[in-house]
Amino acid sequence: MKINKYIDHTLLKAEATEEQIKQVCEEAIEYSFATVCVNPYYIPLVSSELKHSDVEPCSVVGFPLGASESKVKIMETELALVNGAKEIDMVVNLGALKSGRMDIIAEEINNIAAVTGNNAILKVIIECCLLEEEEKAAVCRTALDNGADYVKTSTGFNSGGAKVEDVRLMRQAVGSKVGIKAAGGIKDYHTAVKFIEAGANRIGTSSGVALVKET
Numbered sequence: 536m537k538i539n540k541y542i543d544h545t546l547l548k549a550e551a552t553e554e555q556i557k558q559v560c561e562e563a564i565e566y567s568f569a570t571v572c573v574n575p576y577y578i579p580l581v582s583s584e585l586k587h588s589d590v591e592p593c594s595v596v597g598f599p600l601g602a603s604e605s606k607v608k609i610m611e612t613e614l615a616l617v618n619g620a621k622e623i624d625m626v627v628n629l630g631a632l633k634s635g636r637m638d639i640i641a642e643e644i645n646n647i648a649a650v651t652g653n654n655a656i657l658k659v660i661i662e663c664c665l666l667e668e669e670e671k672a673a674v675c676r677t678a679l680d681n682g683a684d685y686v687k688t689s690t691g692f693n694s695g696g697a698k699v700e701d702v703r704l705m706r707q708a709v710g711s712k713v714g715i716k717a718a719g720g721i722k723d724y725h726t727a728v729k730f731i732e733a734g735a736n737r738i739g740t741s742s743g744v745a746l747v748k749e750t
Contacts, residue, residue: 536728537750541736543593543622543716544743545572547691553580560584566747570622572739574598575615582619593622596647599692601626601662605643612650622656623647624687624716624739629662632674640674641681648682658685658716658737661705664695668704675708685737689719696720699733706734724749 544563546556556577563571564585570593571581581592594615597608605628612623625647631639644659651657659678663671675686686705688697696719705715717730718739724746727738740746 536731538724538727538731538738539567539743539747540569541727541731541738542566542568542743542746543570543572543624543718543737543739544568544590545691545718545739545741547572547574547595547598549574551577553577556580557584560590562744563590564588566744568743569737572622572624575611575618578615578618578620586619591621592619593624594618594620595690596623596625597628598624598626598660599690601629601660605639605646608643609646609650612647616650616655620655622658623651624658624660626660626662626690627674627678629665632661632666632670637673637677641677644678644683645681656684657682658687658714659683660687660690660718662690662693663688663698663701664693671701671704672708675705679709679713683713685714685716687716687718687737687739689717691719691739697730699729702730702733702735721746 570591572593597603697717714736716737717735721740722742
């Protein structure tokens with residue numbers, strides 16, 4: 536299976552340098568990955584590095600905790616788009632979710648989806664490792680109903696990454712109407728294929744080069 540276009544080539548470490556970001560962009564262009572996913576500070580650089588390629592710049596928002604005020608996430612999204620982002624990976628308000636405030640979750644996703652509109656893809660990170668099964672399904676349905684283009688398993692910065700069973704649950708919750716991104720701990724080709732077979736449309740990984748070299 537050719538998986539290069541499933542891959543969001545990712546570098547989200549706080550200490551990532553400009554040279555490391557440029558290297559990730561060069562790798563993404565060489566292997567024709569879907570996106571390069573970075574923190575907002577580096578979106579202008581990534582947009583410049585990728586401007587003559589088919590690889591899209593992707594920015595995280597509210598990352599990694601999801602605990603920013605919705606207004607801050609909206610502003611962060613707007614600025615990322617101004618700086619060239621074509622995809623946004625936004626962490627939901629996990630405290631509100633665990634408190635049963637799905638109204639807050641719905642409003643936040645809806646407002647950010649209104650900003651991305653037709654200009655960018657919106658992926659909603661639900662952080663599966665912190666949620667019960669019914670919470671995972673409920674937030675996926677809420678994301679679907681409020682304009683998200685994808686739901687995403689994990690930030691990769693918490694106690695657990697992607698699990699195949701979570702992708703299956705998420706696919707069952709949203710059907711074929713939105714995409715699913717599996718992220719966190721996917722470091723080899725065969726693992727990536729298992730997630731794709733379970734229903735993932737994107738793979739978020741810092742090991743993209745190693746994955747495609749295994750094919």
